Amino acid sequence: MSSLSVSIIQSNLHWEDKVANRKMFEEKIKSIPEKTEIVVLPEMFSTGFSMEPQKLAETMDGETVQWMKRIAAEKKVILAGSLIIEEDGNYYNRLVWMLPNGQYGVYDKRHRFAFAGEDEHYTAGTKRLIASVKGWKINLLVCYDLRFPVWARQTPPLIGEAGKGSPEYDVLIYVANWPEKRIHAWKTLLPARAIENQCFVVGINRTGDDGNGIHYSGESMVIDPSGEVLYTKKDTEDIFTITLQKELLDSVREKFPFWKDADDFQLFSE
Secondary structure, eight states: OOEEEEEEEEOOOOTTOHHHHHHHHHHHHHTOOSOOSEEEOOTTTTTOSOSOHHHHOBOTTSHHHHHHHHHHHHHTSEEEEEEEEEETTEEEEEEEEEOTTSOEEEEEOSSOOGGGTHHHHSOOOOOOEEEEETTEEEEEEEGGGGGOHHHHOOOOOOOTTTTOOOOSOSEEEEEOOOOGGGHHHHHHHHHHHHHHHTSEEEEEOOEEEOTTSOEEEEEEEEEOTTSOEEEEEESSOEEEEEEEEHHHHHHHHHHSOGGGGOOOOOOOOO
16 A cells, blocks of 8 residues: 555536547547556536536446446546436436446535536435545545535544554545636635645546536646645646655654544534
8 A cells, every 4th residue: 555546637528418528538548658546537527517417317327337337447447537327316416436347436426516506406415435445545525515624524533542543534536617716715625625634635627618608727636635736737638647655645644643633523414
């Protein structure tokens, strides 16, 4: 458990065109020259942030999830990103964490962006998903969740009499369609989540204009457990691979063991 390689793809999206987006992302993923273990796409990567789930939603057996299975297997990576899913008559903004062997985990966006009417079209998730890769624990969230620190907060570790214990997760990933007009909040809250949870934070945003004329400046970020920005890119499409070092994570947590002093709390979901 010494390192973890993560590739993020900051891209413009073809508005509500699933075929074009899958083709575009397949080309970008296959172009990654470095050895990587996780590839992360933006929120609603196959459509853009659309409030038309009735015409765009797929099932977990649909073409986009099958595409994710194929790409993950061919590239031998974990592929992550959110898309519009219909299940039991409800629509979800669902992040899919697809393994190379075809197994997957899912996280349904908890905080729906009411300002854009997302709460009127999509059902809220109730459970977090913390995945495990090579001993790294990864908390997976979506866009608007960033504004709600309690949902991302490390739960207090069980220290025990021997003084042992560890934080709940090591990496916090946000996939997003975060508009340029509110990008200051994005650039402020991502480092805040890293500092308060003493973890790496990876935020993936899109670029370009969507079908509603909303502009996105990208500014995807990778941040270390001290809040230092390791990567960001504004306005342009980019594919970036970074290797996260476990030694850095352990060093920050051992030198500044603030996580041990966290408030005790419990989350209750409806």
